[in-house]
Amino acid sequence: MFRYEFMRTAFIVGGLLAIVIPMIGNLIVFKRMSMVGDALSHVSLSGIAIGLILNVNPLLGAILMAIVATLSIQYIQDRFGKYTELATAIIMAFGIGLSAVLLGFVESPASFNSFLFGSIVAIGGSDSMYAIILSVIIVIISLYYYRDFFFIAFDETAATLSGINVKRVNTIFMILTAITISVGSRIVGALIVSSLMVIPTATSLQLEKSYRQTMFIAMVYSLVSVWGGLAASYYLNLAPGGTIVLLSIALLMITIVTQQINKVVRK
Template sequence: MNSIMSFISALGKYDFLQSALLTATMVGVMSGLIGSFIILRGMSLMGDAISHAVLPGVALAYMFGFNILIGASVFGILAALLIGYVASHSQLKTDTSIGIIFSAFYALGFILISLAESSTNLHHILFGNILAVSDQDIMTTAVVLGLVILFVVFFYKELLISSFDATFAQTYGLKVQLLHYALMLVLTLVTVSALQTVGIILVVAMLITPAATAFLWTQKLSQLLVVAALMGVLSSVIGLYFSYTFNWASGPAIVLVAAMLFGISFVVAPRQAGGQLWQALARRRRVRV
């Protein structure tokens, strides 16, 4: 309790902590929203791949001082296109193609960062450094959050139908491929924002875990999106608290909280056997009273 009070009073005192809280909340919302579509489309591996493949773009942005979003987008989309190209122009399965492309991009990113000779940067990129976000980082994150919300709101029904029944979407003329690449582009932008909070290695956890937790609790897409965003925010904020209080790296702290929320849901959520048992017990208790 004491440490929670001191966390809250520190929030009132320190700008850096306020910035961290704001960023963590925004990243929690956007990764929950996009992560929902990633898990519904069975693209967890693709999400992991794209989030790693942006590394060369991030490195080049640091080296030459241009906007990190541009660098990351270029490499993210390039990776998505290459993965699609290799899978459709060979008899290899998509997961093999993903494995080849993303590891190559990741390796290239490492070499570029080592050329830039900045080991502190590397550590922050890999594991996140939420306690050091700049005002410009906050602005960038806010812009990405706005784009993500617009994307999900404007293309809600297209995202729904192409995730649920892609063949049907194709028969009525929806450009399913184009939507896929648009989603990949938005995913790269979310990755760049999540770099600050959890780092590149753990971005995939922010995409998948809160959305998976929400999936266990909901029966409608609109509810899934809201609950996933909420789980993302809860994980980020509680993780930030642990990070500040115990001086843990912010990324692992946030991801462990997200995993704990999932673990609890796995036992008690309505879509799980345990949750159904609970509900049955609750019903019986009500009958007896």
């Protein structure tokens, strides 16, 4: 399969995303914001539709709309106080509704569908370049703010007392999340990327490791899921995005069963 350039590109871009997504997903899970990924992925679809309608790069439209959505989530959360989960539901509903309306103006529904569930063949030169550049930027920023992200993941009050500007750090984190989901939508699909953001971290949590260890183990699971899913989709002629997610769920199930067996053996 590596004889084909599109497969080599898919493995390179997919490998980068497999590293980047758990860096963001780890914090999302610890902050108990797992549904944010779903909301942003649905809004990114409307950005993709806008890009297709205006004949500009759909990835840029997805990133722009996802960033607007993530800033809107923060604004709505401030308005609803303790009912912060309403913000995610509202933005998700907005994304679904707007995407449904805009889809009627897209001349080529097949192009839009490739973003729904991912398409290896659809990854062009510009898309791969954007994905690589943005992935590197996300990694650099995430490493720079690692300490701040770690603090806000567990206790925002303590983070504030330690001198961290929690609002600014949360905004940076949410923007990184929006960009990650938008980039990931191109290879695994907008409806699937949020699952890949959560499942590897959920799998690594079964091993009961520290925050840092959980993140690195999630990266390993993510890499296995992405590369294994891409290979399986090629040889078995399956949808790549769905295959990747199903493999990640299989790894989660295997890990859970293995851990339960180990506990029984120890007893």
